[in-house]
Amino acid sequence: MRLILENIKELVQVDPQSRLWVAGKSMAEVQTIKNAFLLIKGEQIIDFGPMEELSRSDFEADDLIMEIDCSGKMVFPSYCDSHTHLVFAATRELEFVDRIKGLTYEEIAKNGGGILNSAKRLQEMPEDELYEQAMLRLEEIALTGTGAVEIKSGYGLTTESELKMLRVILRMKQHSPLMIKSTFLAHAFPLEFKGRHEDYMNLLINEMMPLIAAEELADYVDVFCDRGFFTMEESERILMAGIKLGMQGKIHANELANSGGVQVGVKYNAVSADHLEFVGDEEISSLLGSETMPTVLPGAAFFLNLKLAPVRKMIDSGLPVALASDYNPGTSPSGNMNFIQSLGCLRYGMTPEETIHATTINSAYAMGISESYGSIAKGKVANLFITKEISSYAAIPYSFGSNLIETVILNGEIQ
Numbered sequence: 384m385r386l387i388l389e390n391i392k393e394l395v396q397v398d399p400q401s402r403l404w405v406a407g408k409s410m411a412e413v414q415t416i417k418n419a420f421l422l423i424k425g426e427q428i429i430d431f432g433p434m435e436e437l438s439r440s441d442f443e444a445d446d447l448i449m450e451i452d453c454s455g456k457m458v459f460p461s462y463c464d465s466h467t468h469l470v471f472a473a474t475r476e477l478e479f480v481d482r483i484k485g486l487t488y489e490e491i492a493k494n495g496g497g498i499l500n501s502a503k504r505l506q507e508m509p510e511d512e513l514y515e516q517a518m519l520r521l522e523e524i525a526l527t528g529t530g531a532v533e534i535k536s537g538y539g540l541t542t543e544s545e546l547k548m549l550r551v552i553l554r555m556k557q558h559s560p561l562m563i564k565s566t567f568l569a570h571a572f573p574l575e576f577k578g579r580h581e582d583y584m585n586l587l588i589n590e591m592m593p594l595i596a597a598e599e600l601a602d603y604v605d606v607f608c609d610r611g612f613f614t615m616e617e618s619e620r621i622l623m624a625g626i627k628l629g630m631q632g633k634i635h636a637n638e639l640a641n642s643g644g645v646q647v648g649v650k651y652n653a654v655s656a657d658h659l660e661f662v663g664d665e666e667i668s669s670l671l672g673s674e675t676m677p678t679v680l681p682g683a684a685f686f687l688n689l690k691l692a693p694v695r696k697m698i699d700s701g702l703p704v705a706l707a708s709d710y711n712p713g714t715s716p717s718g719n720m721n722f723i724q725s726l727g728c729l730r731y732g733m734t735p736e737e738t739i740h741a742t743t744i745n746s747a748y749a750m751g752i753s754e755s756y757g758s759i760a761k762g763k764v765a766n767l768f769i770t771k772e773i774s775s776y777a778a779i780p781y782s783f784g785s786n787l788i789e790t791v792i793l794n795g796e797i798q
């Protein structure tokens with residue numbers, strides 16, 4: 384089956400060199416082709432270029448061909464959302480209201496709310512119900528342009544419930560058209576381990592993680608290295624244990640305080656260091672020259688009214704930056720990457736071009752898939768979206784709250 388997209392007003396994020404990420408000043412430039420075609424065979428992009436170069440004589444006569452006229456519309460590679468917690472049992476509006484009334488996120492967490500609240504609800508919910516709910520969230524984010532997503536555990540906290548969460552993610556991998564990466568997340572110390580953190584560390588490292596590895600349930604290991612959660616030293620031990628079991632690291636770092644998490648992530652060659660509100664010159668120089676993708680989560684900072692990560696400074700220092708949604712019930716109850724682009728522009732001073740790189744190729748790198756996703760290149764997986772009629776690609780971050788996406792194509796198939 385071949386699919387031809389014709390008369391595309393502008394084909395955006397074309398990258399014939401298939402770069403694995405885009406850093407610094409280069410983030411300001413996005414390559415596009417005006418009045419373009421794009422050819423898909425099976426699951427792959429096999430060709431693209433200006434309309435006048437589209438030659439139909441190349442197709443074998445017996446090939447099944449479907450054509451889509453994209454006049455007035457733009458085509459983008461699907462978003463890669465490299466940081467979510469979208470398997471959860473219940474929303475947390477009560478905490479939302481508590482915060483409006485003045486409580487802080489950390490105060491709520493200390494009183495058994497927050498992650499511990501989500502864990503209690505998840506422990507009680509049967510696996511099938513968790514799966515059904517999470518699949519609906521995947522459908523929802525697919526409609527707003529996401530074609531690949533990383534999903535973390537971390538609301539289980541017990542061995543049984545962490546395994547349950549990761550098995551749900553495995554089932555999602557098997558049944559969803561989205562590309563999914565799974566991450567085991569050491570998220571918080573359960574209340575019953577208060578004053579006994581070392582016992583919980585033991586449970587994580589000597590019981591939970593080996594079982595997860597034996598069932599091959601996680602591609603990555605992640606840890607919430609922040610004030611009130613895991614210390615630098617504990618985070619190092621968790622990443623090291625994960626690496627020994629064949630999982631590459633990721634890290635939640637420097638969201639609530641200058642936690643040292645960035646340096647830990649770099650030291651263990653984490654594929655990404657995420658959040659980064661408390662980042663200064665030392666963290667920037669540690670990230671420069673590393674293989675760790677600095678990943679900012681504008682939805683969480685917006686929802687919690689946090690101080691903002693110094694994205695401008697990071698890019699101006701030559702770093703790449705990825706943006707992800709952090710979709711979760713406590714700090715970012717939305718997986719809408721169009722809105723994440725809007726926040727990138729409006730609150731972090733990013734240009735639309737920079738947000739395009741940050742939500743496609745750089746976020747693909749942050750989940751280890753930028754060789755096959757995140758840009759328009761021959762041989763990459765045909766995960767794309769076609770917009771409604773729009774006047775420029777800046778219309779996406781500009782029209783915050785709207786969905787300008789008309790058609791979604793995943794693995795070469797119209798959804």
Ligand code: NIG
Pocket residue numbers: 468497498501607635638683709711712713714715
């Ligand atoms: O990425 N920062 C840590 N973890 C999640 C939120 C967890 C929660 O409150 O449920 C995050 O923001």
Ligand code: FE
Pocket residue numbers: 466467468635709
């Ligand atoms: Fe997170």
